[in-house]
Amino acid sequence: MRDWHPAVAAAEPSQKAERDPAAPLFGGVYRERFERILGRYPTKRAALLPVLHLAQEVRGWLAPETMTRVAELLDLTPAQVRAVASFYTMFNLKPVGSYLVQVCTNIACDLCGAGKVLERFLSETGTEPGAISADGRYTVVETECLGACGFATAVLINDRFYESVTPENVPALLAELP
Amino acid sequence: MAYPFAHPREVRIVSKHFGDAGARPVDGWVERGGYRAARKALPEMTRDQVIATVEASGLRGRGGAGFPTGLKWKFMPKDDGKPHYLVVNADESEPGTFKDREILRWTPHQLLEGAIIGAYAIRAEHIYIYIRGEFVDVIPVLRRAVVEAYERGFLGEDVLGTGLRIECTIHVGAGAYIAGEETGMLSSLEGRRAEPRMKPPFPAQAGLFGMPTTVNNVESLAAVPHILVNGADWYRQWGTEQSPGTKLFSCCGHLRRPGNYEVAMDFNLKDLVFDLCGGPRPGRRLRAVIPGGSSVPVLTADEIDCPVSYEGLVQAGSMVGSGGLIAMDDSACLVRAVRRMVEFYAHESCGQCTQCREGTAWAARILRRIEEGEGRDSDIPLLLDISENMAGKTICVLSDSAAAPIVSSIQKFEDEYWAHIRRRSCTAVS
Numbered sequence: 001m002r003d004w005h006p007a008v009a010a011a012e013p014s015q016k017a018e019r020d021p022a023a024p025l026f027g028g029v030y031r032e033r034f035e036r037i038l039g040r041y042p043t044k045r046a047a048l049l050p051v052l053h054l055a056q057e058v059r060g061w062l063a064p065e066t067m068t069r070v071a072e073l074l075d076l077t078p079a080q081v082r083a084v085a086s087f088y089t090m091f092n093l094k095p096v097g098s099y100l101v102q103v104c105t106n107i108a109c110d111l112c113g114a115g116k117v118l119e120r121f122l123s124e125t126g127t128e129p130g131a132i133s134a135d136g137r138y139t140v141v142e143t144e145c146l147g148a149c150g151f152a153t154a155v156l157i158n159d160r161f162y163e164s165v166t167p168e169n170v171p172a173l174l175a176e177l178p
Numbered sequence: 179m180a181y182p183f184a185h186p187r188e189v190r191i192v193s194k195h196f197g198d199a200g201a202r203p204v205d206g207w208v209e210r211g212g213y214r215a216a217r218k219a220l221p222e223m224t225r226d227q228v229i230a231t232v233e234a235s236g237l238r239g240r241g242g243a244g245f246p247t248g249l250k251w252k253f254m255p256k257d258d259g260k261p262h263y264l265v266v267n268a269d270e271s272e273p274g275t276f277k278d279r280e281i282l283r284w285t286p287h288q289l290l291e292g293a294i295i296g297a298y299a300i301r302a303e304h305i306y307i308y309i310r311g312e313f314v315d316v317i318p319v320l321r322r323a324v325v326e327a328y329e330r331g332f333l334g335e336d337v338l339g340t341g342l343r344i345e346c347t348i349h350v351g352a353g354a355y356i357a358g359e360e361t362g363m364l365s366s367l368e369g370r371r372a373e374p375r376m377k378p379p380f381p382a383q384a385g386l387f388g389m390p391t392t393v394n395n396v397e398s399l400a401a402v403p404h405i406l407v408n409g410a411d412w413y414r415q416w417g418t419e420q421s422p423g424t425k426l427f428s429c430c431g432h433l434r435r436p437g438n439y440e441v442a443m444d445f446n447l448k449d450l451v452f453d454l455c456g457g458p459r460p461g462r463r464l465r466a467v468i469p470g471g472s473s474v475p476v477l478t479a480d481e482i483d484c485p486v487s488y489e490g491l492v493q494a495g496s497m498v499g500s501g502g503l504i505a506m507d508d509s510a511c512l513v514r515a516v517r518r519m520v521e522f523y524a525h526e527s528c529g530q531c532t533q534c535r536e537g538t539a540w541a542a543r544i545l546r547r548i549e550e551g552e553g554r555d556s557d558i559p560l561l562l563d564i565s566e567n568m569a570g571k572t573i574c575v576l577s578d579s580a581a582a583p584i585v586s587s588i589q590k591f592e593d594e595y596w597a598h599i600r601r602r603s604c605t606a607v608s
Contacts, residue, residue: 048369089353149430
């Protein structure tokens with residue numbers, strides 16, 4: 001990998017369409033990344049957020065046994081890991097569809113009609129907020145400000161960031177996902 | 179190149195290369211004058227000289243608090259033998275703000291150069307860049323830039339041949355507004371819930387891992403190389419005595435030309451809204467402006483003829499904050515807008531302090547019932563009472579931030595509240 005350095009071992013999107021809920025924590029290239037992440041902090045505990053991201057990248061979500069395994073790896077208790085994982089919205093404590101669609105409905109996007117964009121995503125995927133669509137492909141959720149307020153509505157789908165989304169371009173946007 | 183909307187009245191220093199993809203790679207950045215400041219500062223200037231220059235420029239923290247950057251650096255101990263850390267706050271999450279994201283995605287090396295100079299000044303051996311996990315399109319850009327900086331010897335064991343070691347790590351956040359608060363960020367970096375800490379001790383005494391630490395916003399650090407190359411007086415040609423230089427305003431909401439605009443800090447707010455941003459959409463009237471992100475008091479359309487300086491906006495009844503300007507036209511329901519912001523704070527409260535944990539959720543419930551026409555006459559005094567109990571009484575200012583839009587909107591748009599409560603209607607024009 002050309003742009004590889006331990007400094008950026010944690011800088012990967014933690015939400016991917018392909019995932020394996022039974023994959024080991026951690027094997028192969030993920031083991032290497034895990035070791036390199038540990039090397040960037042003076043304490044093991046400080047690696048908790050990056051390692052939870054890594055575990056989610058591998059398995060798709062953070063099951064209780066996944067968190068227990070992360071606790072073992074970092075010499076923490078399972079309760080310590082659960083307390084942290086449950087604090088942050090990007091850690092999925094239950095399974096999500098292959099594509100996690102996060103629609104910003106905070107103030108700026110709300111003023112510009114984000115509610116209708118959210119409705120359109122829900123109707124196009126046939127889901128309720130937070131649920132997994134029948135085909136397992138989608139989970140649609142509301143999210144807090146994505147920091148693209150001038151380009152409302154902002155939408156995040158796994159590792160893709162979309163700006164200026166309108167209800168009209170929702171179907172095309174879903175169709176172009178692999 | 180016209181970044182979405184550029185305007186001749188802007189003073190584009192930090193944003194000069196927005197929209198210019200050639201500025202992103204290290205070679206392109208160096209061609210545009212990049213790393214000149216680092217080459218000047220590290221071998222030629224002492225740490226004290228760097229700090230003195232930044233202090234003389236009057237640069238103030240651009241993340242929200244407006245604390246002088248040079249003074250913050252000066253607070254770091256000397257010769258204490260402990261490891262020092264520089265934490266870059268790239269956790270931009272104040273609703274209405276989207277400036278750091280643009281700095282990072284167009285000019286990542288601008289931030290890195292500022293951070294390297296900052297690390298030198300405060301004797302930091304490690305820079306942690308705490309970036310929002312949601313910035314999935316920006317993280318690879320920053321990642322590439324960090325690797326390039328290591329390859330070119332701007333980072334690593336022998337920075338610019340000085341023998342100085344500066345490491346840099348990208349630390350990806352996981353979705354928590356409160357991690358953007360200085361001490362919440364330190365807790366988060368240590369692998370904990372992003373719970374803010376009591377001050378003192380201040381981070382300069384006991385910060386990350388208990389060691390002396392400085393936390394700087396992306397925009398503040400991005401301004402540093404320009405100040406070092408051109409001098410403090412050059413930076414002071416813009417703005418006012420108390421608010422020197424330029425500031426990025428992220429303008430959003432009901433505007434014809436939303437986007438980032440960099441203006442001198444004495445620029446007129448009304449001109450920013452009407453001239454640069456083009457004013458409200460066709461056929462609409464401007465109703466309200468929140469000039470500095472959702473945490474600052476709302477201004478009416480009649481109150482915006484003022485400078486955007488720190489002191490100018492305080493005099494007008496609001497604050498610069500993060501520079502996230504949210505404009506609302508006559509189609510906006512102020513009760514709904516405030517309810518949406520307060521719900522956000524209720525969602526993001528870390529829960530440590532009772533006033534904030536209970537107050538934000540309670541106020542959000544009251545606002546929702548008012549919006550839905552179920553409000554009571556006693557709700558307005560109740561909201562003011564709750565707000566009174568939320569402000570200035572907690573570990574961090576999230577609670578104050580939630581109270582600001584409530585109190586200011588009741589002061590300035592009370593008729594809107596009464597329309598909902600008494601007549602089950604709304605003063606917004608559909």
